[in-house]
Amino acid sequence: MESIRLVILGAGPAGLAAAIYACRAKIPTLVLDKLSPGGQVLLSDWVENYPGFPDGISGVDLTDRLVAQARRFGMEQENGEVVSIHVTDPGRADGIRLVLDGGKEILTTSLIIATGASHRTLGVPGEKEFAGKGVSYCATCDGPFFKDSDVAVIGGGDSAVQEAIFLTKFAKKVFLIHRRDQLRAVRFLQEQALANPKIEPVWDTLVEEIHGKDRVEYLSLLNKKTGERSNLSLDGVFIFVGIHPNTAFLKDTVKMDQRGFILTDNWMRTSIHGVFAAGDCRSKPLRQIVTAVAEGATAAYAVEQEEFNE
Ligand SMILES: Cc1cc2nc3c(=O)[nH]c(=O)nc-3n(C[C@H](O)[C@H](O)[C@H](O)COP(=O)(O)OP(=O)(O)OC[C@H]3O[C@@H](n4cnc5c(N)ncnc54)[C@H](O)[C@@H]3O)c2cc1C
The missing domain is CATH 3.50.50.60 (FAD/NAD(P)-binding domain)
Structure with missing residues (x-):
């Protein structure tokens, strides 16, 4: 050889x-x-x-x-x-x-x-089942499918924040769900994201499960600080957790x-x-x-x- x-x-x-x-x-x-x-x-x-x-x-x-x-x-x-x-x-x-x-x-x-x-996965129930059916790890690839929809981005680092900003080109609303009370991304990106009216930060929050029938329909969330549980209806979840x-x-x-x-x-x-x-x-x-x-x-x-x- x-x-x-x-x-x-x-x-x-x-x-x-x-x-x-x-x-x-x-x-x-x-x-x-x-x-x-x-x-x-x-x-x-x-x-x-x-x-x-x-x-x-x-x-x-x-x-x-x-x-x-x-x-x-x-x-x-x-x-x-x-x-x-x-x-x-x-x-x-x-x-x-x-x-x-x-x-x-x-x-x-x-x-x-x-x-x-x-990319790392979140490891929550529903993530595997709905991969490609509303769960995505690539905003560039899948963002255009979510025109006028409500989506969530999970994460608080550079990639998460940058991709959340990108998704506002298509989505009606982008929930930025982060487990802490401040973002890890560089200040420039943070300022851009937090000034964007389409982006709504959801602080101190963990995703517990992704639900739906054929596609993603809602997330069950846990607020780490208050212990409160809630559901968030949406059409897509973009995961950027490292x-x-x-x-x-x-x-x-x-x-x-x-x-x-x-x-x-x-x-x-x-x-x-x-x-x-x-x-x-x-x-x-x-x-x-x-x-x-x-x-x-x-x-x-x-x-x-x-x-x-x-
Ligand atoms: C959504 C997102 C946005 C980003 N935005 C930015 C940005 O704006 N600016 C910036 O500077 N960086 C950004 N990054 C980070 C940047 O993309 C990476 O730091 C960079 O791509 C790392 O390059 P790499 O060549 O080390 O590895 P990769 O880009 O990961 O390339 C590795 C290659 O190895 C191949 N490979 C893996 N295992 C094997 C195997 N066993 N056999 C054969 N081939 C294999 C893969 O197919 C892949 O093509 C971003 C990353 C993501 C995910």
């Missing part, structure tokens, strides 16, 4: 930035993703905080630009989900073996893990923190020689596009330096 010099696992912003740097440095590189390129950026309707775009840019447009840039430098891309990695002889030409879901295997010298993160890393397939390989985010040094080196990590799957304080691309670039540069040092 032929061995590839570098495999980049994941074609979100971190993986695509790594591909731009690696391909430009003429490192033979294969980018693998189980889906089409873009990662979580495709879930973001409008990105306002990525430097260089003063008026913002849509998630789709930003992805297209990253892909075009990587292709210009010769990025090769394949579809496939990696289900396990096996490191036999780190640093050797075929020292890392990747196993894909169909059983196919790929050998590589270096690996950049850029598998990102996925993320978990896509690292389950790495068990017993690289070192991770307690939540499963990968530990690296400043060069994005993991605990295994030849294996690097970049982006949202890494243990770090800020998970954004700007940090993902910076880490992708650093990881590719580290691979290049390793090559020179071999």
